[in-house]
Amino acid sequence: xxxxxxxxxxxxxxxxxxxxxxxxxxxxxxxxxxxxxxxxxxxxxxxxxxxxxxxxxxxxxxxxxxxxxxxxxxxxxxxxxxxxxxxxxxxxxxxxxxxxxxxxxxxxxxxxxxxxxxxxxxxxx
Amino acid sequence: xxxxxxxxxxxxxxxxxxxxxxxxxxxxxxxxxxxxxxxxxxxxxxxxxxxxxxxxxxxxxxxxxxxxxxxxxxxxxxxxxxxxxxxxxxxxxxxxxxxxxxxxxxxxxxxxxxxxxxxxxxxxx
DNA sequence: TGCACCAGGTACCTATTCGAAACCACAGTA
DNA sequence: TACTGTGGTTTCGAATAGGTACCTGGTGCA
Numbered sequence: 239x240x241x242x243x244x245x246x247x248x249x250x251x252x253x254x255x256x257x258x259x260x261x262x263x264x265x266x267x268x269x270x271x272x273x274x275x276x277x278x279x280x281x282x283x284x285x286x287x288x289x290x291x292x293x294x295x296x297x298x299x300x301x302x303x304x305x306x307x308x309x310x311x312x313x314x315x316x317x318x319x320x321x322x323x324x325x326x327x328x329x330x331x332x333x334x335x336x337x338x339x340x341x342x343x344x345x346x347x348x349x350x351x352x353x354x355x356x357x358x359x360x361x362x363x
Numbered sequence: 364x365x366x367x368x369x370x371x372x373x374x375x376x377x378x379x380x381x382x383x384x385x386x387x388x389x390x391x392x393x394x395x396x397x398x399x400x401x402x403x404x405x406x407x408x409x410x411x412x413x414x415x416x417x418x419x420x421x422x423x424x425x426x427x428x429x430x431x432x433x434x435x436x437x438x439x440x441x442x443x444x445x446x447x448x449x450x451x452x453x454x455x456x457x458x459x460x461x462x463x464x465x466x467x468x469x470x471x472x473x474x475x476x477x478x479x480x481x482x483x484x485x486x487x488x
Numbered sequence: 489t490g491c492a493c494c495a496g497g498t499a500c501c502t503a504t505t506c507g508a509a510a511c512c513a514c515a516g517t518a
Numbered sequence: 519t520a521c522t523g524t525g526g527t528t529t530c531g532a533a534t535a536g537g538t539a540c541c542t543g544g545t546g547c548a
Contacts, residue, residue: 250464250468250471250472251461251464251465251468252386253464253468253471254460254461254463254464254468254471255383255384255386255389255460255464256384256386258380258383258384258460259380259381259383259384259385260384261377261380264380276524276525277524277525277526278523278524278525286507288506288507288508289525289526289527290506290507290508290526290527290528291505291506291507292526293525293526293527294506300478301474301475301478301479302471302474302475303470303471303473303474303475303478304471309525312524313515313516313524314514314515314516314523314524314525315514315524315525316524316525317524317525317526324467324470324471324474327463327467328463328467331459331460331463332460334456334459335379335380335383335456335457335460336376336379338379338452338453338456339375339376339378339379339380340376342449342452342453343375343376343378343379345428345449346375346378346379346427346428346429346449347375348428349426349427349428349449350426350427350428353425353426353428354426401494401495402494402495402496403493403494403495411537413536413537413538414495414496414497415496415497415498415536415537415538416535416536416537417496418495418496418497419536434495437494438494438545438546439493439494439495439544439545439546440494440495440544441494441495442494442495442496
């Protein structure tokens with residue numbers, strides 16, 4: 239355990255941020271917490287998500303071991319995606335972020351309004 | 364409190380993710396937890412950060428009420444940036460994410476290696 | 489006089505990203 | 519025969535992010 243330094247470039251923790259930064263990834267991860275979902279089910283569930291981005295996102299998530307893919311030899315070959323235990327722990331952590339957002343969003347919005355309304359009074363030279 | 368739905372597009376919590384997605388923002392926020400820092404101090408502290416991105420990042424952070432800006436009328440006019448109480452709570456939450464990354468990074472890397480080494484055996488048709 | 493440093497702003501240019509859409513093979517249905 | 523739905527891949531083009539470089543403008547220093 240080399241005690242990763244987040245301030246060094248090329249830090250592995252940066253990768254986690256990149257994954258969380260991907261809005262589709264967190265949405266997919268969130269949907270999968272309730273159980274396995276098929277490809278086109280996901281596509282229809284998340285508005286604005288193209289099949290390209292979905293397959294790309296799922297590939298990344300699978301590569302990171304956050305979701306698992308299972309192809310079922312049904313009539314037209316359906317593919318089931320489910321969240322892994324590891325993915326579940328990340329989803330829980332991201333959820334903490336969601337809680338923060340819900341808790342403090344009003345403060346942030348208030349600050350933004352004050353800022354956008356020209357905070358000339360805030361200039362404390 | 365409308366119980367924000369993260370699955371609806373244009374959700375405010377999305378904004379929080381976008382902010383966390385900005386690697387420079389989290390790094391700046393992290394540096395400011397130790398105390399006020401000046402503009403060029405930040406720039407020198409974070410390798411690879413251009414002044415354009417720094418000023419852009421600081422502006423966003425200030426707009427969101429996460430950091431506060433204070434211009435000091437010293438010899439060549441220095442500007443001091445410090446973290447706000449609100450910013451500190453976000454930094455703490457993001458820190459949880461960092462902890463997750465440090466804890467599980469090896470699992471993720473292992474998974475990636477297995478994936479990249481051609482997981483033909485994983486095809487379970 | 490010329491250079492450097494402070495805190496940025498601005499213009500340009502490139503690389504990545506991402507959506508739209510076409511294409512794939514297969515099988516059931518009308 | 520033609521169309522639908524399954525799970526994707528590929529290509530194209532537009533938008534955006536972000537780095538480089540140059541600008542202000544005041545001041546101390548050589």
